[in-house]
Amino acid sequence: MTQPEIATLSDQLDEILSTGVDDEEEALEVAALAGLLDRLGADPARTADAVAWRRGGGAQILSDALDALDLEAYVADLDDVAQRDATDDEVIDAVYAFDEVVAAATWSGRRSLVAAAAAEVERTVRMIPEPFACLAEEARTLARSREVAGNLDVYGYWLAIADAGR
Numbered sequence: 001m002t003q004p005e006i007a008t009l010s011d012q013l014d015e016i017l018s019t020g021v022d023d024e025e026e027a028l029e030v031a032a033l034a035g036l037l038d039r040l041g042a043d044p045a046r047t048a049d050a051v052a053w054r055r056g057g058g059a060q061i062l063s064d065a066l067d068a069l070d071l072e073a074y075v076a077d078l079d080d081v082a083q084r085d086a087t088d089d090e091v092i093d094a095v096y097a098f099d100e101v102v103a104a105a106t107w108s109g110r111r112s113l114v115a116a117a118a119a120e121v122e123r124t125v126r127m128i129p130e131p132f133a134c135l136a137e138e139a140r141t142l143a144r145s146r147e148v149a150g151n152l153d154v155y156g157y158w159l160a161i162a163d164a165g166r
Contacts, residue, residue: 006037006042009037009040010042010046012033013030013034013037013046013049016029016030017030021053021058024061024064024065024068025065027064027065028062028066028100028101031050031062031066031108032104034107035100035105035107036100036103039145039147041145041147062108063108066104066105066110066113069105069113071101071113071116074094074097074121075098075124077098078094078095078098078125080094081131082127082128082131091132091134095132095157095161098121098157102114102118102154102155105154106151106154111151114154115154118155118156118157119153122159125160125161130164131164132160132161132164133165135161135164135165136161136165139159139161139162140162142155142158142162143158143159
């Protein structure tokens with residue numbers, strides 16, 4: 001991602017934090033945005049308010065949100081787009097939705113929550129790579145990042161997607 005994309009994510013994070021986090025869906029959004037920013041190597045100042053929220057009043061609602069995740073539904077969505085004639089947009093939406101959950105859990109210190117689902121998604125992509133080729137270029141960039149390369153137990157699906165474009 002480029003600096004403008006980091007700025008956009010940061011603006012979205014600031015917006016949701018400024019309006020107040022009232023439910024589990026918003027808590028997941030905070031964690032996803034902060035997780036994506038961290039993964040992209042954004043200046044820690046961009047996520048400082050989110051970290052303070054996570055350590056303070058947001059801790060319980062975020063924990064509840066993560067505990068309520070239906071990871072099987074995300075995996076099923078990815079299986080579905082792999083096994084049918086899905087459009088590139090459908091594939092992209094399914095991958096990004098799952099990736100946001102993984103980023104949220106990782107940022108929240110709950111990577112073990114998503115590790116098995118991430119491994120299952122990686123297996124799916126490796127077994128049926130063609131639908132995911134539309135994301136291969138982006139995946140190659142992500143796979144070279146320190147955060148993804150250093151956390152393949154949860155981000156290995158990006159390597160599989162990168163290979164899908166070959």
